[in-house]
Amino acid sequence: MSDESSITALIASVAEEYGRLDVLVNNAGTGVAGTVEHTDTRAWRHVFAVDVDGVFFASRAALPHLRRVGGCIVNVGSVSGLGADWGLAAYNAAKGALVNLTNAVALDHGHEGVRVNAVHPASPAPRWPRPSSTTRTCTQRLQRPTTHVLNDCHSGPSRFSGEGGREGRRGV
Incomplete structure (x- = not known):
């Protein structure tokens, strides 16, 4: 979910096969429990690669197709990106970055007819320790x-x- 060339090829393939791309839903995500002190660099980078880089790559690849048809991007965030939870430093930071990436893409491309929004679901019973x-x-x-x-x-x-x-x- 974070390999730029694979994501770009997938978007191009879908647009070619169906003749257009109307909607991109970025719904891949991962998280790891841990405070800043207890999250290793590899885990931190993995969470950002999936939760932020994948959204960036897919959005960038989809924008030319979406612009042509007045399409939209829907990013699936989390309430953790809006206000954070204890013991989820990497996840909170990545979902916070997704909030701002969503805003940036909306500001930069809304005037081109591309709508960009995010939903931020919450879990009624957190699974995180x-x-x-x-x-x-x-x-x-x-x-x-x-x-x-x-x-x-x-x-x-x-x-x-x-x-x-x-x-x-x-x-x-």
Whole structure:
């Protein structure tokens, strides 16, 4: 999902076989559990190769075809790219990069008739392991009403409330 020449050839093949390309859905993704300190370079690069590079290569290859027909690109992101989760540094960063790549492609090519959007699904029950008792404690606190957790797990300003504390997306 991250080999540039294979992706480019696939897009060209589909456009040739069907005579046009109307929609590109970038839905490949991978993740690895780990904090910045506990994520090795190989794992970091693999997550970015699949979650960001693959989207970049496919979008670049598809744009000439999509431009001709007024097509669209739909990128599948994650709520983790909008606000992050504990213990998923590479995944959070890659999905955050996907958010901005989506915005950049939309800004650069929207005036050419190519619509570019992303969806950011959430998992109701995260599959990722929680790495420490501190994280579990913060997660439990985040399941309480927001007014009780603002200063429990984060001392800096929250981008959601403007006050101290990290508000989670689940149960808030």
